[in-house]
Amino acid sequence: xxxxxxxxxxxxxxxxxxxxxxxxxxxxxxxxxxxxxxxxxxxxxxxxxxxxxxxxxxxxxxxxxxxxxxxxxxxxxxxxxxxxxxxxxxxxxxxxxxxxxxxxxxxxxxxxxxxxxxxxxxxxxxxxxxxxxxxxxxxxxxxxxxxxxxxxxxxxxxxxxxxxxxxxxxxxxxxxxxxxxxxxxxxxxxxxxxxxxxxxxxxxxxxxxxxxxxxxxxxxxxxxxxxxxxxxxxxxxxxxxxxxxxxxxxxxxxxxxxxxxxxxxxxxxxxxxxxxxxxxxxxxxxxxxxxxxxxxxxxxxxxxxxxxxxxxxxxxxxxxxxxxxxxxxxxxxxxxxxxxxxxxxxxxxxxxxxxxxxxxxxxxxxxxxxxxxxxxxxxxxx
Numbered sequence: 001x002x003x004x005x006x007x008x009x010x011x012x013x014x015x016x017x018x019x020x021x022x023x024x025x026x027x028x029x030x031x032x033x034x035x036x037x038x039x040x041x042x043x044x045x046x047x048x049x050x051x052x053x054x055x056x057x058x059x060x061x062x063x064x065x066x067x068x069x070x071x072x073x074x075x076x077x078x079x080x081x082x083x084x085x086x087x088x089x090x091x092x093x094x095x096x097x098x099x100x101x102x103x104x105x106x107x108x109x110x111x112x113x114x115x116x117x118x119x120x121x122x123x124x125x126x127x128x129x130x131x132x133x134x135x136x137x138x139x140x141x142x143x144x145x146x147x148x149x150x151x152x153x154x155x156x157x158x159x160x161x162x163x164x165x166x167x168x169x170x171x172x173x174x175x176x177x178x179x180x181x182x183x184x185x186x187x188x189x190x191x192x193x194x195x196x197x198x199x200x201x202x203x204x205x206x207x208x209x210x211x212x213x214x215x216x217x218x219x220x221x222x223x224x225x226x227x228x229x230x231x232x233x234x235x236x237x238x239x240x241x242x243x244x245x246x247x248x249x250x251x252x253x254x255x256x257x258x259x260x261x262x263x264x265x266x267x268x269x270x271x272x273x274x275x276x277x278x279x280x281x282x283x284x285x286x287x288x289x290x291x292x293x294x295x296x297x298x299x300x301x302x303x304x305x306x307x308x309x310x311x312x313x314x315x316x317x318x319x320x321x322x323x324x325x326x327x328x329x330x331x332x333x334x335x336x337x338x339x340x341x342x343x344x345x346x347x348x349x350x351x352x353x354x355x356x357x358x359x360x361x362x363x364x365x366x367x368x369x370x371x372x373x374x375x376x377x378x379x380x381x382x
Contacts, residue, residue: 008074034150040317041379043068043079043372047097049243049324049348050368051081056245057101059347060369065103068374073104081105082321084253084278084328086112087135087201089143093286099174108295111288113236113253114140115276116201120234121145128192129218130155130260132209133201133236138285150185156212158182158189159223163208169266172239192222196232203256209258215250230273233330237278243324279323280332285340289319318379322371324348334359343371 045051051061068077081097082273088096091107098105121144128148131137138151155161158342170350194216203209213233220228257274264272276283294314323329333342345368346363355364365371376379 004161012326038296039077039184039379041077041320041375042289042296042316043077044078044082044288044292045323045368046321046323046325046329046348047081048085050322050345053243053347053371054245055100058090059367062102064369064372065101067376068102069116070188075104075295075299076139078292078299080109080111080288080291082111082279082284084113084239085201085242086114086236087133087137087140089136089140091114092136104295108291108298111291113174115200116277116287117141117198117200117236118144118236124196125197128188128221129196129198132197132199132203132206132213135201137198137200137273141198150189152209152212153187154185154210155194158186162215163214164211165207169205181318186302194231195221196234199235199253200254201236202253206256206259209256210263213260214264217272218263225306227268230268230270233272233274235276235278236276238276239278239325239328241349249349279328282332282335282336285321285336286331288318289339292316292319317382318375320371320375322368324350326359326361330356330361331359335362341375342347343374345371 008186015309020100043382044125050059051065052058055270068075068079070076086093089107090110090112092104094107094110095110097110115141125145126147126149127143129146130150130152131141132152138154141149197216215223217230217233218223218227221231223248235253235257237252238257240254240258242252244250248368249345254276257276260273261274281319319340320343321329321333321340322345323333324347326344326349330342330344340361342361343363343365344356346352346364346366347368348355363371363374365374
């Protein structure tokens with residue numbers, strides 16, 4: 001595998017604007033109907049530590065992304081955001097990213113850690129499930145099609161004294177609901193077993209959420225009862241750490257999973273069973289390739305399908321994964337293999353001068369803007 005490190009980014013830059021390929025795709029569609037070609041490459045960007053720190057764009061991300069659009073603001077190079085983060089529906093996240101980064105981002109371009117939960121709708125569509133995490137975890141699951149979902153905030157509020165530390169907490173996550181809604185929720189949780197628990201995003205209250213999840217999982221879905229068969233447990237990702245606005249990394253969902261598992265295994269005769277989604281799973285990258293192919297098809301729907309194969313099956317020469325976390329982004333791209341090419345930035349979890357020793361990337365750059373510089377130049381010259 002070729003591994004390159006540019007210590008001086010200016011040595012690797014050229015002017016992709018002068019490339020005939022990019023001159024062509026910036027013209028109007030009416031001029032290109034008979035000559036435009038589908039791009040042979042696509043891009044997957046991580047978000048936290050690559051394009052954003054908190055809600056602040058970093059590494060020239062806004063300028064880099066704008067180069068993937070034509071002069072009219074239409075997307076010309078297929079790209080997606082492939083993140084283990086979440087907590088909000090893809091449509092809401094796309095709207096937030098569009099505002100922060102100054103480009104038009106479609107919901108189909110946002111793939112989050114919990115996006116694969118959609119695949120479990122048929123199994124749990126009408127069953128009682130609970131959703132854990134920051135943001136709007138229950139709303140996310142409802143929009144995916146789960147019809148009987150409660151957030152862990154709503155669920156725990158139905159049990160008096162289930163959280164023994166609640167009286168000492170200066171914050172409240174309990175939503176204001178009318179008396180009829182509260183009574184309806186209590187009737188549900190007292191009569192129905194929880195059939196599955198989904199950790200959609202990072203837990204806001206570890207002590208309560210670990211306590212309640214242990215109650216649910218060791219009793220077969222009815223807290224306060226005898227030990228029972230553990231319901232399925234799903235995590236949107238297994239990131240130990242991630243880069244946020246604070247200078248050093250923050251503990252992620254993987255750390256929460258470790259804490260829950262360690263405690264559960266001490267109080268239950270059988271070890272905790274769970275399924276984790278998100279990067280670095282090869283299935284995530286395979287799904288990303290499919291989504292990018294579908295994006296290409298939607299961008300070039302005016303071309304005859306007979307000349308380009310079935311929609312969603314467009315073969316890419318190269319797919320670029322641009323991330324900041326070697327064990328997640330780079331490791332995932334390496335496991336996925338061809339046609340993935342990994343690019344590691346120094347704006348997030350990774351801050352090393354040289355390549356990462358255990359999970360070396362194909363290319364290491366300082367910023368996402370340099371990564372886009374590289375790949376546009378490379379694709380122009382190929």
